[in-house]
Amino acid sequence: xxxxxxxxxxxxxxxxxxxxxxxxxxxxxxxxxxxxxxxxxxxxxxxxxxxxxxxxxxxxxxxxxxxxxxxxxxxxxxxxxxxxxxxxxxxxxxxxxxxxxxxxxxxxxxxxxxxxxxxxxxxxxxxxxxxxxxxxxxxxxxxxxxxxxxxxxxxxxxxxxxxxxxxxxxxxxxxxxxxxxxxxxxxxxxxxxxxxxxxxxxxxxxxxxxxxxxxxxxxxxxxxxxxxxxxxxxxxxxxxxxxxxxxxxxxxxxxxx
Ligand SMILES: [Zn+2]
Numbered sequence: 633x634x635x636x637x638x639x640x641x642x643x644x645x646x647x648x649x650x651x652x653x654x655x656x657x658x659x660x661x662x663x664x665x666x667x668x669x670x671x672x673x674x675x676x677x678x679x680x681x682x683x684x685x686x687x688x689x690x691x692x693x694x695x696x697x698x699x700x701x702x703x704x705x706x707x708x709x710x711x712x713x714x715x716x717x718x719x720x721x722x723x724x725x726x727x728x729x730x731x732x733x734x735x736x737x738x739x740x741x742x743x744x745x746x747x748x749x750x751x752x753x754x755x756x757x758x759x760x761x762x763x764x765x766x767x768x769x770x771x772x773x774x775x776x777x778x779x780x781x782x783x784x785x786x787x788x789x790x791x792x793x794x795x796x797x798x799x800x801x802x803x804x805x806x807x808x809x810x811x812x813x814x815x816x817x818x819x820x821x822x823x824x825x826x827x828x829x830x831x832x833x834x835x836x837x838x839x840x841x842x843x844x845x846x847x848x849x850x851x852x853x854x855x856x857x858x859x860x861x862x863x864x865x866x867x868x869x870x871x872x873x874x875x876x877x878x879x880x881x882x883x884x885x886x887x888x889x
Contacts (some may be wrong), residue, residue: 633684638684638685639686648756651734656771659723660720662778663843664699665679665680665681665683666679667680669681669875670874670877671875671876672698672701672703672708673715674703674707674708674735674736674739675698675735677701679698679700681695682695682698683698685697687836687838688837691836695799695877697878703733705877705878705879706780706882707733708877709879709882709884710778710780710807710809711736712867712878713807713884713886714807719735720746721743722745723745724746724747724775725745725775726746726749726773726776727748727776727778728750728777728799729750729751729777729837730750730751730764730777730778730779730782731752731755731780731781732750732752732757732758732778735867737750737757745883751754751767757798761834764779764782764795765786765787765791765857767798767799768800771882772798772799772800773801774799774801775801775803775805776800776804776805776807777799777800777807779806780807780808780810781810781811783810783844784837784840784841785841786817787823789842790852790854794856796808797889798855800889801889803889804888806887807885808887809885810848811836811837811840812844812883813843813852814845814846814882816845817819817845817846818846818847819842819843819844819845819847819848819851820835820842821841823841830869846883852887853883858887858889859885859888860885860886860888861883862883862884862886863881863883863884867884
């Protein structure tokens with residue numbers, strides 16, 4: 633019931649409106665989710681469980697969305713990864729965050745060790761507006777680039793990856809997570825599929841142009857990245873993964889220049 637209501641809201645309202653609505657109701661919802669079974673590492677609140685989430689029946693699931701900060705499984709995974717495996721929260725770093733996630737950008741901007749810039753095609757919350765296939769920054773400008781769930785929307789994703797590689801300093805890293813079919817060896821793309829309904833059927837969402845397979849790492853390597861592919865279980869014990877509501881199957885790619 634709640635799952636179909638959320639699906640309906642996601643369909644009806646554009647994202648900026650959704651964000652406003654969700655901020656209003658999420659404090660009320662948090663009351664109903666009071667408890668200590670799960671814990672969000674991003675906002676550091678505990679709950680009875682997370683909220684259900686998903687655009688379609690295919691992607692809908694229970695126990696996904698943090699009632700307080702709206703983090704999803706993949707956000708919590710990235711946050712923990714950055715915290716435990718990198719110096720993101722301690723070292724002085726120049727960071728470009730493309731298509732910044734609602735649950736992250738205020739927190740990251742508040743970190744005093746970061747020189748933090750946000751970018752997006754059009755989002756009003758972004759500092760700089762650009763197309764990721766032509767990034768308006770000089771070579772070797774940033775220590776870190778974060779650009780999650782963007783490349784599956786981009787026609788020439790290899791160009792976008794090489795742009796991100798170009799603006800990274802040597803030794804810098806990029807987090808470029810994408811929706812992925814963990815059972816598919818090869819990325820599925822077909823530029824003749826342009827109808828939104830067909831795209832949703834084939835690529836999970838109306839505005840996706842492909843569905844990545846396990847060869848995603850090869851694409852990243854092809855532009856120069858040294859890619860480390862991890863699953864949650866390589867990094868976190870199962871009880872912690874369940875408590876933090878981490879994505880069990882998601883492969884996390886750490887891409888170094
Ligand atoms: Zn949270």
